[in-house]
Amino acid sequence: MATEPDPQTDTTADGSESGAGEVEARVGLRYTLKQVKRDTTALMGIYTVGFVTLIAVLAAIDYYLLDYAVAEMFWYSPVQDPDEVQRLLPPVGMENQFGAGVIEHPMGTDHRGRDIFVRLFYGTRIAITVGFMATGIGLVGGTLIGAVSGYYGGWIDDVLQRITETVYAIPFLVLVIAFMTAFGRDLTFAMIGVGITSIPVFNRLIRSRVVSIREEDYIEAARAAGVKDRNIILRHIIPNSFAPVLVQATLQIGVSILIVAGLSFLGFGAQPPTPSWGQMLSASRNYMLPAPTFSLWPGMAILVTVIGFNILGDGLQDALDPRINN
Amino acid sequence: MSEPLLSVDNLKTQFFTEDGTVRAVDGISFDVYEGEIVGLVGESGAGKSVATSSLLRLVDSPGEIVGGEITFKGETLFGLEEGSDGELRPRDEMLSEAEMREQIRGREIAIIFQDPMESLNPVFTVGGQLREFIEINRDLSAEEAKEEAIEMLREVGIPAPKSRYDEYPHQFSGGMRQRVLIAMALACQPDLIIADEPTTALDVTVEGQILEMVTDLQEKYDTSFIWVTHDMSVVAEICDRVNVMYLGEIIEHSEVDNLFYDTKHPYTQALLDSMPRPDETVHELNPIKGVMPEAINPPSGCRFHSRCPDAREVCREVHPEARNLAADGEPKHSAACVKYDAFEVGYDESRPIETEATGGFSAGLTETEGEE
Numbered sequence: 169m170a171t172e173p174d175p176q177t178d179t180t181a182d183g184s185e186s187g188a189g190e191v192e193a194r195v196g197l198r199y200t201l202k203q204v205k206r207d208t209t210a211l212m213g214i215y216t217v218g219f220v221t222l223i224a225v226l227a228a229i230d231y232y233l234l235d236y237a238v239a240e241m242f243w244y245s246p247v248q249d250p251d252e253v254q255r256l257l258p259p260v261g262m263e264n265q266f267g268a269g270v271i272e273h274p275m276g277t278d279h280r281g282r283d284i285f286v287r288l289f290y291g292t293r294i295a296i297t298v299g300f301m302a303t304g305i306g307l308v309g310g311t312l313i314g315a316v317s318g319y320y321g322g323w324i325d326d327v328l329q330r331i332t333e334t335v336y337a338i339p340f341l342v343l344v345i346a347f348m349t350a351f352g353r354d355l356t357f358a359m360i361g362v363g364i365t366s367i368p369v370f371n372r373l374i375r376s377r378v379v380s381i382r383e384e385d386y387i388e389a390a391r392a393a394g395v396k397d398r399n400i401i402l403r404h405i406i407p408n409s410f411a412p413v414l415v416q417a418t419l420q421i422g423v424s425i426l427i428v429a430g431l432s433f434l435g436f437g438a439q440p441p442t443p444s445w446g447q448m449l450s451a452s453r454n455y456m457l458p459a460p461t462f463s464l465w466p467g468m469a470i471l472v473t474v475i476g477f478n479i480l481g482d483g484l485q486d487a488l489d490p491r492i493n494n
Numbered sequence: 495m496s497e498p499l500l501s502v503d504n505l506k507t508q509f510f511t512e513d514g515t516v517r518a519v520d521g522i523s524f525d526v527y528e529g530e531i532v533g534l535v536g537e538s539g540a541g542k543s544v545a546t547s548s549l550l551r552l553v554d555s556p557g558e559i560v561g562g563e564i565t566f567k568g569e570t571l572f573g574l575e576e577g578s579d580g581e582l583r584p585r586d587e588m589l590s591e592a593e594m595r596e597q598i599r600g601r602e603i604a605i606i607f608q609d610p611m612e613s614l615n616p617v618f619t620v621g622g623q624l625r626e627f628i629e630i631n632r633d634l635s636a637e638e639a640k641e642e643a644i645e646m647l648r649e650v651g652i653p654a655p656k657s658r659y660d661e662y663p664h665q666f667s668g669g670m671r672q673r674v675l676i677a678m679a680l681a682c683q684p685d686l687i688i689a690d691e692p693t694t695a696l697d698v699t700v701e702g703q704i705l706e707m708v709t710d711l712q713e714k715y716d717t718s719f720i721w722v723t724h725d726m727s728v729v730a731e732i733c734d735r736v737n738v739m740y741l742g743e744i745i746e747h748s749e750v751d752n753l754f755y756d757t758k759h760p761y762t763q764a765l766l767d768s769m770p771r772p773d774e775t776v777h778e779l780n781p782i783k784g785v786m787p788e789a790i791n792p793p794s795g796c797r798f799h800s801r802c803p804d805a806r807e808v809c810r811e812v813h814p815e816a817r818n819l820a821a822d823g824e825p826k827h828s829a830a831c832v833k834y835d836a837f838e839v840g841y842d843e844s845r846p847i848e849t850e851a852t853g854g855f856s857a858g859l860t861e862t863e864g865e866e
Binding site for chain 2: 321322384385386390391392394403404407408
């Protein structure tokens with residue numbers, strides 16, 4: 169189950185070897201998962217995210233290690249135009265002006281005769297990669313900046329927060345498009361761009377926590393014991409302020425997927441013939457009337473994935489919030 | 495006596511707030527010798543905790559140490575000199591921030607904090623934190639540090655230290671956590687431990703155990719302590735010498751027995767009188783009247799005069815510095831009160847004034863309940 173590269177695992181993982189009679193600890197990964205499991209909606213989120221991530225991993229293995237060999241062996245290449253072109257076929261069991269759906273193309277074919285199912289399958293890899301990478305950049309950058317800013321305060325805080333607010337003030341889509349225009353229109357820069365625009369979100373979130381945590385006695389105790397500031401921030405402050413950030417990160421993955429899909433739709437991001445959901449959606453918009461299912465599939469894929477991350481994030485929030493007692 | 499281990503001279507720490515300058519510590523001086531426990535006593539707000547964090551230069555903005563000198567084993571922890579431009583600047587031999595961190599904090603001077611519930615990081619195991627501190631301050635490898643940590647847990651009386659090592663702070667009781675904090679302080683083998691009201695948050699039975707343990711460990715390791723507290727009974731129990739603080743100043747200093755049997759300063763007397771005793775019922779309790787004034791705008795003259803039962807007009811005008819009142823050959827016993835002949839400011843001729851303590855005002859009395 170890949171919810172998020174989870175730095176809390178090794179820090180708060182509950183040492184529950186403490187005997188059966190022990191009162192259950194209300195911290196730790198195990199407890200959090202247990203809380204999430206009680207919540208049906210959140211559980212659906214976990215399953216959705218898990219499923220989508222699994223597909224993405226399979227697709228990534230096939231793409232990076234085997235260069236679509238598996239796909240071509242069993243199915244069709246997601247990028248090559250097929251030899252016998254059958255354009256804009258509907259899903260199996262339906263008919264449109266181009267013909268009837270066939271079992272070889274269960275979701276139909278696109279405007280170049282490529283199988284939509286296999287493109288959707290491989291598009292998952294891009295969506296998930298983008299979601300995790302962009303959020304990862306925002307998470308790491310935002311957490312570090314926010315923690316430093318909140319811990320030191322004073323002019324360091326002022327400078328960092330004013331920069332953050334400047335970034336926040338510019339509409340993020342404009343910022344990302346400008347960024348990509350400057351550096352290059354490909355997926356890597358889309359990820360980096362979206363990641364940078366999400367730094368302020370994490371930065372402000374963690375700063376607000378750090379400002380209160382730095383006043384805790386155990387931080388003072390660490391300072392009095394001669395622990396370096398760097399270690400205090402990394403080992404003592406960040407793990408203690410991480411719960412809301414984890415929730416935000418989960419939500420942010422969905423948002424990043426949506427943004428990059430939007431960018432691909434606009435022609436930034438993934439370039440043809442890369443199978444990305446946004447780009448499929450973009451190609452399908454010219455064929456809405458003759459072949460409506462063409463645009464339906466990538467739209468559905470985006471919808472399900474984003475909702476999956478969102479409800480997982482909500483579930484995590486409830487699970488991590490000690491005030492909500494269920 | 496030999497050279498003191500720690501010597502504090504005229505230390506001043508102030509907080510620069512929007513409402514004005516808070517003189518939290520206003521020129522205190524005291525020494526700590528090897529192997530002794532020195533008490534620092536006073537009400538809440540007297541500046542005890544600020545004084546102790548000043549010793550390690552851990553005062554946060556807007557607070558700042560503005561004057562005085564702290565010497566520890568010949569090293570200057572803090573010291574100012576007048577630069578060529580007339581501005582005060584740190585002296586050259588004063589340790590840098592990095593040197594403080596690497597050589598002094600934890601390694602030479604450790605602090606035990608007041609609230610054991612809050613002084614352990616909730617997301618790490620107790621053992622992990624103990625090990626981290628030992629690793630930093632004793633240059634041991636991770637495995638050696640772990641062994642040492644378990645050994646220290648055993649030393650402070652944690653049962654089954656090996657299995658407790660991997661538990662989280664929330665799985666420990668208050669008294670056990672305090673033991674862990676003491677273990678943390680001792681484990682780094684410092685020469686001086688500052689104990690900042692370490693037993694205040696504990697109930698008396700646990701307090702008794704902890705005090706006993708500290709006394710034993712202190713004898714074993716020969717560590718000096720600065721014991722900050724507002725509890726006179728703790729002072730009587732463990733301290734060798736006592737400094738009484740009021741509003742940022744040390745107003746009385748003496749050997750522990752003399753403080754109790756030959757109390758000089760009216761404030762110390764009031765503190766002693768205000769202690770609940772099992773042989774007195776509650777309505778006979780005799781609290782110190784009024785609340786401590788704000789350190790932002792301390793009363794003129796003697797700072798205690800507004801609450802002092804012995805206040806006279808001269809107290810409002812003359813600000814007494816502590817003077818040694820002990821007879822020749824006796825151990826030093828200083829107090830800052832003009833009613834003693836040594837001050838020669840005409841206390842006896844001065845007219846008594848009405849204060850909260852003498853019953854003239856009721857102001858402040860109603861607030862005492864909310865104040866801690």
